[in-house]
Amino acid sequence: MSLIVFFGVNVIGDPVDMLINPEADQAEIERTIRALGLDKPIHEQYLYFLKGIGSGDFGKSFIFGEPALKLILHHMPATIELALVSLIMAIILGIPLGLYAGLFPERRSSRLIMAGSILGFSLPTFWVGLMMIMLFAVHLGWLPSTGRGDTAVFLGIESSLWTRDGLSHLFMPALNLALTNISLVIRLTRAGVREAMHQDYIKFARAKGLHPRRVIGVHLMKNILIPIITVLGLEFGSLMAFSVVTESIFAWPGMGKLLIDSLLQLDRPVVVAYLMIIVLFFVVINLVVDILYSVLDPRVRLKDQGS
Amino acid sequence: MSVLSVSGLKTHFFTRDGVVRAVDGVDFELDRGEVLGLVGESGSGKSVTGFSLLGLVDPPGKVVEGNILFCGQDLTTASQQHMQELRGSRIAMIFQDPMMTLNPVLRIDTQMIEAILAHEKLPRKVAWTRARDGLAQVGIPSPEQRLRAYPHQLSGGMRQRVAIAIAFLNNPDLLIADEPTTALDVTIQAQIVHVAQTLCRERGTALIWITHDLAVVAGLADRIAVMYAGRIVEAGATDQIIDHPRHPYTVGLLGSVPSANRRGQRLAQIPGMTPNMLSLPNGCAFQERCTRGDELCRGDVDATFDEAGGYVRCFHPHGSEAGA
Structure with missing residues (x-):
């Protein structure tokens, strides 16, 4: 289930486009992507996510910066x-x-x-x-x-x-x-x-x-x-x-x-x-x-x- | 005085397709402690007769005519409230399928104690003791344990015993048993018949045993009434009916009971099917299946009584060929 959801959500679209200030330059975009962990390949993201779940951590909201849970x-x-x-x-x-x-x-x-x-x-x-x-x-x-x-x-x-x-x-x-x-x-x-x-x-x-x-x-x-x-x-x-x-x-x-x-x-x-x-x-x-x-x-x- | 006197009872069902005359003019009487066997095929109106006595005919059915005198009072005009008081205390009923009659989600003790408390103000403890004794009387071993059981934990025979125990909890004057052995093994059947018979005899309870099985009532009933298409076609003492049946239908029924004396012979059958209750012919309902039917049978048949109080509703009864 977590697998389906995780990959399914990835297909929908790239959150970076939504998050970033339209006037941001390339370096800033890179920084944001890295900060959110989106630069890693998806399977690595998933493993990271699984590890988090193990300790009750579902990751942080991109928008609010608070833990999603x-x-x-x-x-x-x-x-x-x-x-x-x-x-x-x-x-x-x-x-x-x-x-x-x-x-x-x-x-x-x-x-x-x-x-x-x-x-x-x-x-x-x-x-x-x-x-x-x-x-x-x-x-x-x-x-x-x-x-x-x-x-x-x-x-x-x-x-x-x-x-x-x-x-x-x-x-x-x-x-x-x-x-x-x-x-x-x-x-x-x-x-x-x-x-x-x-x-x-x-x-x-x-x-x-x-x-x-x-x-x-x-x-x-x-x-x-x-x-x-x-x-x-x-x-x-x-x-x-x-x-x-x-x-x-x-x-x-x-x-x-x-x-x-x-x-x-x-x-x-x-x-x-x-x-x-x-x-x-x-x-x-x-x-x-x-x-x-x-x-x-x-x-x-x-x-x-x-x- | 007789416990029950039914006269001209008619219970009709008002369906969309027309009026079904399930019970169409039934008369019988029952004395204290007497056993009446009510015999007939499926759909002949015997169960509906039973429900009519209890005032439990569901719509679209209705008792439209006749009197039911129970210990002198007419039940057809009694109030709902009064009928509810009579049910379970003075008139009890048990049903065909013991798998279905006990509520599957309630324990036996709940179902027994509620039957007592519905009619008497008693401490629960006293009611419980009476329930336990009731189970012991119908031959259930270790009744205390069984009281805590749910119906599905008991066998079919056991359940029917429980149903009988419930029926006898308040010492009824009349017990209506609606095919109580039909769903059981033959060996269990005999036990159930025995239990019911013993209890009725001990307490002077009148018993109406509804069945399609002549063999069962032959050994049990004092009198037999044979029903066909909503009417009693023949009634009389058990020996009389078994040994000298007069209505062609009774003859047919008896002929279709397998017996050891007729080994190897073909079993007799009554030709044709039960008539459609929506379109009964005028006169005798059995005429189309009867070997003796003729034009006369289309007229209204009155009962011919014999010396012993038995009667037959037929123009051409057996045993009177000399006169016919």
Whole structure:
């Protein structure tokens, strides 16, 4: 992976052209190239890079002169915050709506929900984002359209979740980012409910005289949560990695924004470090999903106690 | 007084293609501790009859007519709330596939204790003890351990035992067993039948055993009702039905049971297929497959009762050739 990324980024273009003052003379250009280590052959650069990774050094940003890793970590909380909030939105909006649509598929409101979810899927994020800004920020003036707002430190975490201003800044981008996932969760939940309601274990649970709340809340939910968790786990990775569009539209100072800026300026070390971190994220998320799996589904536990 | 008295029960499914009369006028009665074998092919409406009794017919199905008197009260007009109280406590049901009836992600103890606590306010500890005793009663060894197990850790026969144990947790007056042995090995079948039979006898529970297997009910049921296309075509005491079947369909069913006496002979088959429930012919639904069918069969058939309370719904029943 590091190999692909490293060489791939090299192909895009020469950062020196972007970095150097147009009036610089040849000697100055030479000096810059040498300072950035770009005079060495690419395989040597790669080995040097690998050696750096070993000690947690992804190289320095060409633009800011700071370590790339530090730069990314600095932008990461904003993105995590955004991704987390939109994930939570997807869960608390998607599951109840999907449950409703699955339990009462004939009702008009259910059809409306499903139609809405198709829109959520198919409308491009950037367009919805712009429309939201038009409506809520420009016309109604309810919510601010750009930036992260005030942050505060609570429990040792600096986040805009703890201030009113921060929350009002967070709401629109988070909803925008969540839209696809809300639709996805609605569809998954509905499909799961529709399938599971005809299973014998649901009928048996009802035949035991259990309250419908328990039949749905425990017997049904525990079964349909398994696919939902899988998808949401993977989606969380994508939310982090590809919040680029939303962050650009709402000028959210997160990793995605940093990535776009770095790409435009051919700031190689930052791009490479960013991609490496995203890879790491996906691996970790998959691990967490697997662990959640075994909590939910006893059949995937390797070894069970008590038998 | 009889535990259950069903009269004129009709459960129809209102599908896009038309009305399916899954159950179309079923009558039977059941006394305390009595075992009724409800026999029929797939799609004859026997399972739907069972679900109708519990009030668990899912849309687009609906009980449209008839009465279900359970201990004197009519279940067709009972409230949802009341039905929920009855289910699992006074009327219990077990299903065909034990692999599917227990929730795969919940432990056995959870599934048993919730069934007790749904109907009685008890400390968990007491409920747990009752669950353990329940497992012991259906012949499950080391019940304490099994309580902590998940369904997938048990064999099919074990699971069906657990299902039976759950059904008996609240001492029901009526147990509906919907083909509980169909998915099991023959040796296990006999054990399950034995367990259910013993428990019913001990506690005076009336039992409706739904099956397509006449051999199973022959040894189990006091009375047999044979269903075809949503109606009971013949009912009577088990011996009567097995030894002197009168409806041509019953005769056909019995003829298609392999037996040692007829070794080497060709197994009899009922010609044709189960009728399309969307377009049943007028009159007797069996007429097209029947060797005795004629114009008369297109008219409405009334049940002819015999002295013992059995009845047959046929214009040309076996055993009455002299009169016909």
